[in-house]
Amino acid sequence: GSELGDSPNNEISWKWTSEKRMKAECQDGQYACANGVQCIDMGNVCNGERYGENDCWDGSDESSCDDKDCTDDMFTCGNGAQCIEMRFRCDGQKYGSGDCRDGSDEENCELSTIKCPNDQFACANGNQCIEMKYRCDGSLFGEDNCWDGSDEFECHWIQYADKFLGDYSSGTYKYRTLHEAQAECLKRADCGGITYEPRKNKYTLRRGSELGDSSTNEISWKENTGDWNEYADSYLSSYSEGDNKYDTLMEAQAECFKRYDCGGVTYEPDSEMYTLREGSELKDSSTNEISWKQTLESEASMDLRSSVMVEQSSTMSVNNRVQSGMLAIDGDMETGSHTECAYDKDIWYQLKYNEKRCFSEVVIAQSYTGSSSYNAYRMNDLEVHVRDSSTNMGKLCGIMKARGDRSTEGQTYTISCDGMCGDTVMLKVRHNRGDYSYMGCIHMSEVVVNFAGESKPDSVVQSSTVLIDDEPRSAMFAIDDDTTTSSQTECAYDKDIWYKMEFDQVRCFSQVVIHNAYHDYRAYRMNDLAVHVENSKTNTAYTCGSIKTRESLRASGQRYSVQCDGRCGDSVMLRVNHDRNKYSYPGCIQMKEVGVHFAGLPGVLALRKGESAEQSSTLYVGETAKSADLAVDNDMETSSHTVCAYDEDITYQLHLDSMRCVSEVVIVNSDADNAYRMNDLEVHIRNTASDESSVCGTLKPRKNSTDAGQTYRISCEGKCGDSVMLRVNHDQSKYSNPGCIHMKEVGVHYSGSCQAGYYMTIEGCEQCPKGSWSDMDASSCTQCPAGQTSDSGSTSQNQCYAFSVQTACIDKDGPCTDGSAYRGKVSRTRSGKVCQRWDAQYPHKHKQTPEEKPDAGLDENYCRNPDGSQWPWCYNGEGDSPRWEYCNIPSCGKDCIDENDTDGSAYRGKVSQTASGKTCQSWDSQSPNRHNQKASEQTCLWIGGKLLS
Numbered sequence: 048g049s050e051l052g053d054s055p056n057n058e059i060s061w062k063w064t065s066e067k068r069m070k071a072e073c074q075d076g077q078y079a080c081a082n083g084v085q086c087i088d089m090g091n092v093c094n095g096e097r098y099g100e101n102d103c104w105d106g107s108d109e110s111s112c113d114d115k116d117c118t119d120d121m122f123t124c125g126n127g128a129q130c131i132e133m134r135f136r137c138d139g140q141k142y143g144s145g146d147c148r149d150g151s152d153e154e155n156c157e158l159s160t161i162k163c164p165n166d167q168f169a170c171a172n173g174n175q176c177i178e179m180k181y182r183c184d185g186s187l188f189g190e191d192n193c194w195d196g197s198d199e200f201e202c203h204w205i206q207y208a209d210k211f212l213g214d215y216s217s218g219t220y221k222y223r224t225l226h227e228a229q230a231e232c233l234k235r236a237d238c239g240g241i242t243y244e245p246r247k248n249k250y251t252l253r254r255g256s257e258l259g260d261s262s263t264n265e266i267s268w269k270e271n272t273g274d275w276n277e278y279a280d281s282y283l284s285s286y287s288e289g290d291n292k293y294d295t296l297m298e299a300q301a302e303c304f305k306r307y308d309c310g311g312v313t314y315e316p317d318s319e320m321y322t323l324r325e326g327s328e329l330k331d332s333s334t335n336e337i338s339w340k341q342t343l344e345s346e347a348s349m350d351l352r353s354s355v356m357v358e359q360s361s362t363m364s365v366n367n368r369v370q371s372g373m374l375a376i377d378g379d380m381e382t383g384s385h386t387e388c389a390y391d392k393d394i395w396y397q398l399k400y401n402e403k404r405c406f407s408e409v410v411i412a413q414s415y416t417g418s419s420s421y422n423a424y425r426m427n428d429l430e431v432h433v434r435d436s437s438t439n440m441g442k443l444c445g446i447m448k449a450r451g452d453r454s455t456e457g458q459t460y461t462i463s464c465d466g467m468c469g470d471t472v473m474l475k476v477r478h479n480r481g482d483y484s485y486m487g488c489i490h491m492s493e494v495v496v497n498f499a500g501e502s503k504p505d506s507v508v509q510s511s512t513v514l515i516d517d518e519p520r521s522a523m524f525a526i527d528d529d530t531t532t533s534s535q536t537e538c539a540y541d542k543d544i545w546y547k548m549e550f551d552q553v554r555c556f557s558q559v560v561i562h563n564a565y566h567d568y569r570a571y572r573m574n575d576l577a578v579h580v581e582n583s584k585t586n587t588a589y590t591c592g593s594i595k596t597r598e599s600l601r602a603s604g605q606r607y608s609v610q611c612d613g614r615c616g617d618s619v620m621l622r623v624n625h626d627r628n629k630y631s632y633p634g635c636i637q638m639k640e641v642g643v644h645f646a647g648l649p650g651v652l653a654l655r656k657g658e659s660a661e662q663s664s665t666l667y668v669g670e671t672a673k674s675a676d677l678a679v680d681n682d683m684e685t686s687s688h689t690v691c692a693y694d695e696d697i698t699y700q701l702h703l704d705s706m707r708c709v710s711e712v713v714i715v716n717s718d719a720d721n722a723y724r725m726n727d728l729e730v731h732i733r734n735t736a737s738d739e740s741s742v743c744g745t746l747k748p749r750k751n752s753t754d755a756g757q758t759y760r761i762s763c764e765g766k767c768g769d770s771v772m773l774r775v776n777h778d779q780s781k782y783s784n785p786g787c788i789h790m791k792e793v794g795v796h797y798s799g800s801c802q803a804g805y806y807m808t809i810e811g812c813e814q815c816p817k818g819s820w821s822d823m824d825a826s827s828c829t830q831c832p833a834g835q836t837s838d839s840g841s842t843s844q845n846q847c848y849a850f851s852v853q854t855a856c857i858d859k860d861g862p863c864t865d866g867s868a869y870r871g872k873v874s875r876t877r878s879g880k881v882c883q884r885w886d887a888q889y890p891h892k893h894k895q896t897p898e899e900k901p902d903a904g905l906d907e908n909y910c911r912n913p914d915g916s917q918w919p920w921c922y923n924g925e926g927d928s929p930r931w932e933y934c935n936i937p938s939c940g941k942d943c944i945d946e947n948d949t950d951g952s953a954y955r956g957k958v959s960q961t962a963s964g965k966t967c968q969s970w971d972s973q974s975p976n977r978h979n980q981k982a983s984e985q986t987c988l989w990i991g992g993k994l995l996s
Contacts, residue, residue: 081107092148093126125151213255220252240269282336283324291323311340359396361387375491383414388488390480405644406464410495413458423449429476431462435469504548511537525638533564538635540627548619555615558644563605564637576623578609582616585765589614615710664690678790686717691787693779701771709763715791716757722748728775730761732768767807803842816915818867866919876932882908882921910934
C-alpha cells in the first residue's frame with residue numbers, strides 16, 4: 048500500500064519521495080542499479096561486497112556474478128563473472144561497452160607488452176598490433192587503427208583539399224587505399240604524389256608535382272621531403288647513426304628528412320644503396336658516387352617537425368567511440384578527448400613537443416556545454432604546468448576555476464604561462480572524496496597552446512663587423528626579423544669574440560634563442576659559444592650555458608636555445624674564444640636572428656617565492672585564516688592579510704632558499720579599495736646571520752582596481768640577503784588609515800650571481816680584497832692559506848702565492864698593505880679601547896672566531912684583519928658603542944722592528960703609545976717621570992736593554 052495509516056504500536060514507515068522515484072541517468076563508467084534510482088562506480092560491480100557503502104541498496108550489483116569459464120581467446124575479468132574479447136585487454140579504455148565491469152582488464156598492463164609480427168605495426172601503447180596497411184593511411188582512431196593514434200605519427204605527407212596532380216605514373220597507378228598508394232609512390236622515380244578520385248574511389252599515382260585546382264573534389268597528397276639538389280661524382284662524409292642504407296632514393300630522402308644527424312644522401316654504385324650521411328660538405332668521388340642535399344625547407348615541413356605527442360592518464364569510450372587525447376588537438380570542436388573519472392586519483396593530459404618551447408598561454412575548451420555544463424566542475428582546480436623532461440622540473444602556470452556558464456565561450460578557459468619554457472605542457476586534476484561533489488576527469492573539445500615569441504633587445508653591439516661582398520654584416524641584422532640577412536663578427540683564434548644585447552631596464556630571462564647563419568662546417572665557428580646575463584648596475588653576471596653546434600641543412604637544426612632560469616639583468620652577452628690548439632676552426636659569431644624569452648613578465652605567478660613566509664599577525668575572515676602562505680601559493684584567488692593597526696610595526700617576511708641577490712620585489716595588493724593601508728610600506732633585504740638589512744624602497748599605492756594596477760615593483764638593485772622583509776607602521780597622527788599588509792601574491796626576481804672574485808653583501812656584490820678569493824655566488828671570501836696572499840678579486844686558491852713579510856708590522860710596499868698578514872700584539876683601538884677577545888661573544892656577538900677563520904691569526908685580543916677590511920681592527924671590549932674600531936699598527940721599515948733586529952735596538956719608528964694605551968712622555972721632559980735618557984721626540988726607544996716609553 049502507499050496510503051499511510053496511524054499505528055498504535057510506534058511503527059515507522061518510509062516512502063519514496065517524488066524525486067527519488069525518478070529514474071537515475073547514469074554516466075559513462077557507472078552501473079545502473081536495478082532499483083532505477085541509483086548509480087555506482089563500475090568498479091564496485093561483482094566485487095563480492097553486498098550492501099556496502101558504495102554498493103547498490105538492492106544488491107543488484109552482485110547478481111549474475113557466478114564464476115564463468117572463459118575460452119582461451121577470451122579474458123577472464125577479476126570479478127570471475129565476465130569474459131571479454133582479448134582485444135579489449137590493455138586497450139587503454141576502462142568501463143567501455145566491451146570491457147570488464149570492474150576495470151580489471153586494464154590492470155598490470157605494463158607487464159603485457161605485445162611483440163608484433165614483422166608484417167604488422169606495433170602501436171605506441173605497447174599492447175596493440177595492426178595490419179601494416181593501416182600505417183599512415185590518414186585515418187585516426189578507425190576500427191582497424193591504433194587506439195592512441197600512433198599509426199599516424201611521423202607520416203610526412205601533406206594533404207591538399209580540392210587539388211590534383213597532373214599525369215598518371217607509368218604502369219599500375221590505381222590503388223584501393225591511401226597507404227598502398229603512398230608505399231608504392233615512395234618506390235618510384237616517376238611519382239610526384241597521389242590524387243584521390245572520388246568518382247572512381249581510387250588513389251592514383253601522379254607524375255606531376257604542381258598542384259592544380261580541382262572542380263570534382265579531388266584530394267592530393269605530396270610527401271614533404273623538402274627540395275633536393277643532385278651532385279654527380281660527389282660524396283658526403285660519415286654515415287648517420289642507426290639504419291642508414293635504403294633501396295630507393297625516396298625512402299632515403301624521407302628518412303633523412305626526419306633526422307637531425309643527416310646532412311644528405313649518397314648513392315654507392317658498388318652496393319647499389321642510398322645511404323644517409325652526417326656530413327653536409329661535398330667531396331669529390333672517384334667511384335662515380337652521387338649525392339643529394341636539401342635546400343631551404345618549406346613552411347609546411349617546419350610545422351610537421353613542431354608536431355606534438357599526446358598522452359593522457361586513461362581513455363574512455365563514449366557511445367562506443369574512443370575519446371583519445373588526439374581528439375582534443377584535431378581542430379574539430381565536435382570531437383573531444385575524455386579520461387576516466389575518479390575520486391582520489393591523479394588524472395592527467397600532456398602535450399610533449401620535440402624541442403623546448405616557451406609558452407604564453409594554454410586555452411582549454413571544455414567539452415560539455417548546454418544542459419550538461421555541470422560536468423565542467425569535474426575539471427575544477429585543474430592545474431596547468433610547463434615541464435622540462437630533461438631535468439624533470441616543472442612550473443605551475445595557473446589553475447582553472449570552472450564555472451556554470453553553458454555557452455561554448457563560457458566553457459573556454461585561458462591560463463597564462465608568462466613565457467615559461469619546457470618541452471611538455473601538463474594538465475592535471477585530482478578530486479579527493481569529501482572535498483568535491485564530482486569526480487575528477489579531463490574532457491576537452493580542444494586544447495590550444497600559444498607559444499611566446501622571441502623578444503628583441505633595445506640595442507645591440509658586437510666586437511667587430513666583417514664585410515661580405517662590400518656589405519657590412521652589422522649586429523642589427525640579427526634582430527631585424529629577416530632571415531635572409533645576418534650579422535657576423537670577424538673570425539679569429541685565441542681572441543674574445545662577443546655580441547651584446549642591451550635592454551633599457553633590468554629584465555628576467557627564461558631563454559635565449561640563436562639562429563646560426565651557416566649550416567655547413569662554418570657552423571662550428573660558434574661551437575661552445577657561451578651565453579651570459581649581466582647587470583651593469585650591480586656588476587653581476589650569470590652564465591646560462593653554451594651551445595654545441597652541428598651541421599644541419601634545416602633551419603630548426605641551426606636553431607639553438609639556452610635556458611637562463613629566470614636570471615635578471617640589463618644585457619645578454621654572447622661570447623666565444625677558440626684556442627688554436629683545441630679547435631679546428633677560428634671562432635666568430637654569425638647569426639640570422641637572435642632573441643630572448645622573458646621570464647615572469649608581465650605576470651606574477653612565475654616569481655621566485657622562497658622557501659617559507661611568515662607575518663606578524665593573521666586576520667580571520669569568518670573561519671578562514673588569511674595566512675602568510677596564501678601570498679606565495681601561485682593562486683591569485685587567495686590572499687594573505689595581517690591585522691590592521693595604528694602605531695605598530697606590521698611585518699611580512701619571505702625566507703629565501705639561500706643567500707641571493709635580488710633585482711626586484713613584486714607585490715600584488717589584494718584590496719584595491721583599501722590600498723592605502725599599505726602606503727609607505729618598506730621593502731628590506733635582510734641577512735639574518737649578520738642581523739643586517741638594507742632598504743630597497745617604499746610602496747606608494749594608487750587607485751586602480753585591476754591586478755595590473757595593484758601590482759607594485761620595488762627595485763633592490765642587486766642587494767644580497769637570505770630574506771625579504773616588508774614593514775609598515777602608520778602613525779595615527781599622520782595617516783588616515785591604519786597600517787596592514789594584504790597581498791594576493793608576493794615574490795622576487797633574482798639579479799643573477801655574484802661573479803667569482805666577488806662576494807654577497809647586504810649592499811650587493813663586492814670584490815674580495817687582497818689575500819682572499821671566492822667562487823661564484825659566494826657569501827664570503829675565503830682567506831689564502833697562512834704565508835700566502837693574492838690580488839684583489841682572485842677567483843681560486845690557485846691564485847694565492849707565498850710572500851715574505853714582517854708580521855709585527857704592516858709593509859706599505861709589500862703584498863699585504865691591508866694588514867691581513869699582521870701578527871703583532873697591539874690590542875687597543877685607535878681611541879684606546881681594550882679589544883674584545885676573538886674567542887669571546889661578549890659584549891659583541893660575531894662570526895670572526897678562530898674556528899671560522901683558523902688562518903687569520905685570531906689570538907687573544909690582538910688587532911687583526913680577518914675579513915679583508917682596509918686595516919686591522921677589533922671589537923670594542925669595553926661596551927656597546929662603537930661595535931668595532933680600527934687599530935694603530937706600525938708600518939714596516941723605519942716604523943717597525945725588523946725580524947732580524949731581535950732586540951729592537953735599530954727601531955726608529957713613531958709609535959707613541961704604550962701597550963696599555965697610555966700616551967708616552969716626551970724623552971726631553973722630566974715630568975711626570977724623572978730620567979736620564981735624552982731624546983728629541985716622544986717615541987718608544989730601546990735603551991739600556993729595555994724597550995722604554
